[in-house]
Amino acid sequence: METFDWIEVGAKAAFLVIVLLQVVPxxxxxxxxGSALMQxxxxxxxxxxxxxxxxxxxxxxxxxxxxPVPGHVEPFYYLLAPLxxxxxxxxxxxVIPFASSIQIGTHTVHFQVADLNVGLLYVxxxxxxxxxxxxxxxxxxxxxYTMLGSLRSSSQMISYELSMGLxxxxxIMTFSSLKLGDIxxxxxxxxxxxxxxxxxxxxxxxxxxxxxxxxxxxIFLVSVFAETNRLPFDLPEGESELVAGYHLEYGxxxxxxxxxxxxxxxxxxxxxxxxxxxxxxxxxxxxHTILGLVQSSLGLTGVAAxxxxxxxxxxxxxxxxxFFMWFFVWVRWxxxxxxxxxxxxxxxKVMLPLSLANIFITAILTFYGWV
Amino acid sequence: xxxxxxxxYAFGGIAIACSLLVIxxxxxxxxxxxxxxxxFSFAGIYAxxxxxxxxxxxxFVYAGxxxxxxxxxxxxxxxxxxxxxLGRTHLGIRIATGLLSVATLALFIWAFSxxxxxxxxxxFTPERIDAAGGNTQVVSELMFSEYxxxxxxxxxxxxxxxxxxxxxAKRKLSEGRS
Numbered sequence: 001m002e003t004f005d006w007i008e009v010g011a012k013a014a015f016l017v018i019v020l021l022q023v024v025p026x027x028x029x030x031x032x033x034g035s036a037l038m039q040x041x042x043x044x045x046x047x048x049x050x051x052x053x054x055x056x057x058x059x060x061x062x063x064x065x066x067x068p069v070p071g072h073v074e075p076f077y078y079l080l081a082p083l084x085x086x087x088x089x090x091x092x093x094x095v096i097p098f099a100s101s102i103q104i105g106t107h108t109v110h111f112q113v114a115d116l117n118v119g120l121l122y123v124x125x126x127x128x129x130x131x132x133x134x135x136x137x138x139x140x141x142x143x144x145y146t147m148l149g150s151l152r153s154s155s156q157m158i159s160y161e162l163s164m165g166l167x168x169x170x171x172i173m174t175f176s177s178l179k180l181g182d183i184x185x186x187x188x189x190x191x192x193x194x195x196x197x198x199x200x201x202x203x204x205x206x207x208x209x210x211x212x213x214x215x216x217x218x219i220f221l222v223s224v225f226a227e228t229n230r231l232p233f234d235l236p237e238g239e240s241e242l243v244a245g246y247h248l249e250y251g252x253x254x255x256x257x258x259x260x261x262x263x264x265x266x267x268x269x270x271x272x273x274x275x276x277x278x279x280x281x282x283x284x285x286x287x288h289t290i291l292g293l294v295q296s297s298l299g300l301t302g303v304a305a306x307x308x309x310x311x312x313x314x315x316x317x318x319x320x321x322x323f324f325m326w327f328f329v330w331v332r333w334x335x336x337x338x339x340x341x342x343x344x345x346x347x348x349k350v351m352l353p354l355s356l357a358n359i360f361i362t363a364i365l366t367f368y369g370w371v
Numbered sequence: 372x373x374x375x376x377x378x379x380y381a382f383g384g385i386a387i388a389c390s391l392l393v394i395x396x397x398x399x400x401x402x403x404x405x406x407x408x409x410x411f412s413f414a415g416i417y418a419x420x421x422x423x424x425x426x427x428x429x430x431f432v433y434a435g436x437x438x439x440x441x442x443x444x445x446x447x448x449x450x451x452x453x454x455x456x457l458g459r460t461h462l463g464i465r466i467a468t469g470l471l472s473v474a475t476l477a478l479f480i481w482a483f484s485x486x487x488x489x490x491x492x493x494x495f496t497p498e499r500i501d502a503a504g505g506n507t508q509v510v511s512e513l514m515f516s517e518y519x520x521x522x523x524x525x526x527x528x529x530x531x532x533x534x535x536x537x538x539x540a541k542r543k544l545s546e547g548r549s
Contacts, residue, residue, distance in 0.1 A: 074398075074401075077401065077404065116423060117423055117424070117505035117506055117507055118423050118424050118427045118506070118507055121424070121427045121428070121431060121507075122427050124431055124435075125427050125428075125430040125431035125434075125435055126430070127435075128430075128431060128434070128435025128436065128439070129430065129434060129435060131435075131439055132404075132407065132439075135439070135442055135443075135446075136404065139400050139442075139446060147446065150446070151443065151446055151447065154439055154442065154443045154446075155443060157439070158436070158439060158440065158443070161435075161436070178507055
């Protein structure tokens with residue numbers, strides 16, 4: 001590797017980590033204000049404008065709180081568990097492209113930390129590691145409630161990982177690539193015909209995953225909620241039954257790390273939903289026109305115009321991701337929690353058969369060349 | 372700048388240390404966590420060898436699925452009792468175990484020092500694999516053309532195992548009822 005490559009990879013990784021770290025407090029704020037909005041109250045509104053600095057105040061509090069380690073825990077694994085949940089949450093975003101590429105000198109820079117050949121498999125393998133943080137925390141805390149929480153989470157995650165992995169196989173079949181860069185790239189095309197019917201030009205819709213794999217999208221969406229332990233699937237923490245679930249014995253910054261991991265997982269899941277099913281960095285309808293207007297009115301040409309395009313692509317990706325993150329909050333404050341047997345029934349008796357059927361249908365459609 | 376050897380030694384070292392922890396830890400859950408680390412460092416070594424697919428599958432299947440199930444079962448059974456007590460094993464068994472381990476180590480050292488490392492068959496050099504579209508493409512093409520029969524047979528084997536597991540579970544259930 002040359003120096004340029006090292007700088008490029010380092011810069012992209014640093015950029016992503018910094019952005020993701022900023023996303024967490026903002027999401028906490030959105031969650032609080034959003035829940036307040038839905039419950040007809042104000043939410044945090046004293047620190048800074050609209051309570052925006054509340055998260056900052058919380059961080060200061062987390063950092064300065066006394067941070068005891070209870071006497072009955074397994075110290076090594078107890079301290080390791082928060083790290084084990086946070087690190088995979090950061091790692092997954094490495095393969096998600098947040099804009100297309102740009103030419104700098106002789107180099108083509110892709111706005112993606114690593115365009116791995118095994119992209120999607122990498123996402124799932126890292127996502128499957130996230131459960132260890134929860135298991136480790138529950139077990140090392142040496143408490144029956146945490147233990148129950150971690151048992152619940154591990155069985156829940158295994159059950160929904162299956163349907164999550166299987167639902168994406170449809171996407172892999174239609175775009176015949178595991179590379180997330182390729183998948184996002186291919187979604188820039190248009191669907192010109194549905195089966196034997198050729199669509200008129202004005203009806204052509206973008207070739208986004210949601211239009212090709214509507215069922216797969218639904219299954220993936222539900223599974224992702226279960227995988228990130230968000231309501232209505234937050235049984236591992238179910239405060240009314242398990243006090244606080246797997247992070248019961250944690251306080252101060254260690255507790256904050258678990259919260260961070262949850263919000264980071266949400267961000268990654270939203271990014272993944274946007275990339276796989278909503279065209280990733282492909283511009284939203286109408287943004288092409290705005291981009292053209294901006295470029296012509298500012299008189300941008302050459303490199304400057306290219307950078308404007310990259311900015312717009314980044315914005316498009318961010319809007320899509322932000323929508324899904326809002327969706328997570330929206331669902332959390334709308335739906336009640338599942339009962340445990342309902343959760344398992346949904347996973348094994350509904351989601352799994354549906355995702356298998358989705359693969360089957362996609363295979364037939366692909367065989368006849370309809371998708 | 373080639374940094375691979377350092378990473379190899381780092382991952383290899385972690386793998387050996389954690390393998391030792393797997394057998395030395397008294398608590399089965401802690402052993403299982405160490406085993407996860409072993410799988411993880413193996414994946415690191417595979418990735419260094421440009422075998423990205425195998426590395427990912429190693430994490431996905433072993434660390435992500437099988438070990439979660441292992442830990443789940445251990446926790447569910449609450450198997451806190453150590454499986455053996457070193458102080459109470461027979462002296463003969465201890466000596467035999469020691470001798471066997473030394474013999475295995477000697478065998479490995481002999482095998483690795485006498486065999487010549489052959490570079491990959493020229494069809495499968497890293498450059499050619501990259502040109503053919505990467506690991507995943509090459510492996511899947513081979514799997515669904517040349518090795519389709521073994522591949523499908525493996526899935527039948529797995530199916531048989533699943534059916535067997537369900538049959539055993541169901542038999543216990545019906546016995547419990549009667």
